Amino acid sequence: MPTESDYKDQLLQLIQLQHMDSQIYDLLTTSETFPVKIQEMDALHECNRTALNKAEDDLKKLQVFKNQRETDMQAKEDLIKKHQSQLFQIKNNKEYSALQAEIHGVKADISLIEEDIINLFDKIDAAKKAVDAEKKAFEDEKKKFDAEKALIMDEEKKINDELQAVQAKRVEVSGSIDKTLLGQYERILRSRGRTALAVVVDDERCGECRMLLRPQIINEAKLKRALVLCENCSRMLYTEQ
Ligand SMILES: [Zn+2]
Structure with a gap:
């Protein structure tokens, strides 16, 4: 310990x-929402295909x-041809008219049938x-979807780039912190x-869990000579002065 x-x-x-870690936490939380958003969009787009499939x-x-x-x-036409050729072979009138009736x-x-x-x-x-109308509607929707998706992916890239930058800076800063303290x-x-970390607010409370702190704890935090923890949430306390 120092x-x-x-x-x-x-x-x-x-x-x-701490400032960087909060940023990293927020960026990661945002970053995790992108794949979900894209999945939802794809599912919605597939729903649009249902109408086209039905028309097809x-x-x-x-x-x-x-x-x-x-x-x-x-x-039926073949049958007529067959019957017509049979007509020539029939000698009997009754049979002839029966076949003609048929x-x-x-x-x-x-x-x-015609x-x-x-x-x-x-x-x-x-x-x-x-089918053509549904195909056109589907393709128009797809264009819209693709544009929206591209925006989301741009946003995702921006967040991930930011995340990488903060993470790189974090490595630098954490290198100058005592290993035991950093571990804790x-x-x-x-x-x-x-x-x-938690800042002492109103000279009486933990800024994170909002619990009232004992005066002795607050005094120790003000001295900044050694680590002081909030007795409720166990965060490292510090004062702004
Ligand atoms: Zn606390």
């Missing part, structure tokens, strides 16, 4: 160190259905337009988070 005469100077170094699915279903109807029509029925089916197919063409056109300071910092 001698009594050195302690005052060491305390000044600790105050400088709708279009695909209509196309499959149209293909089916076209296959159905082809089968051909007539199949032709009626075909015109229904109507279906025409409707499906219209629906497919509309579905294609819907760092233990308190680890357990308390943001601050290991």
Whole structure:
């Protein structure tokens, strides 16, 4: 531990160190929020894809259905051809009119299918337009998202650069502090988070935990000859005078 005469100077170094450690703590806290923000943005952006996926699915279903109807029509047309060639082989009138009636029925089916197919063409056109609109909306959103994301990433880089600079300065300052004192300071910092030092406020309270301090403790802190801890939060006390 430093001698009594050195302690005052060491305390000044600790105050400088504390200033940096609070900065580091705040910068780290801010820095940790960036990956979360970016993750949330990505998730939100994926949600926007749902509408596009649905429009694409709708279009695909209509196309499959149209293909089916076209296959159905082809089968019916083949059937008519088959029946028509059968007509020439039939000698019996009754059978002839029965087959003709069947051909007539199949032709009626075909015109229904044709109507279906025409409707499906219209629906497919509309579905294609819907896909294009959703695609455009998705891409516009993506541009916005990418711009926002770039801003966040710039901000993240700025914070991380600042963090590195403070950390480098901290190494310098901590090098001039007595190892035992520094060890004790760092233990308190680890357990308390943001601050290991506490200034005496209103000449009666710990500036961090706000507990009233005994006059003897305050006097010792004012002397700045040796380490004085808050009896409540265990932080290193100092006075501003
Ligand atoms: Zn305290």
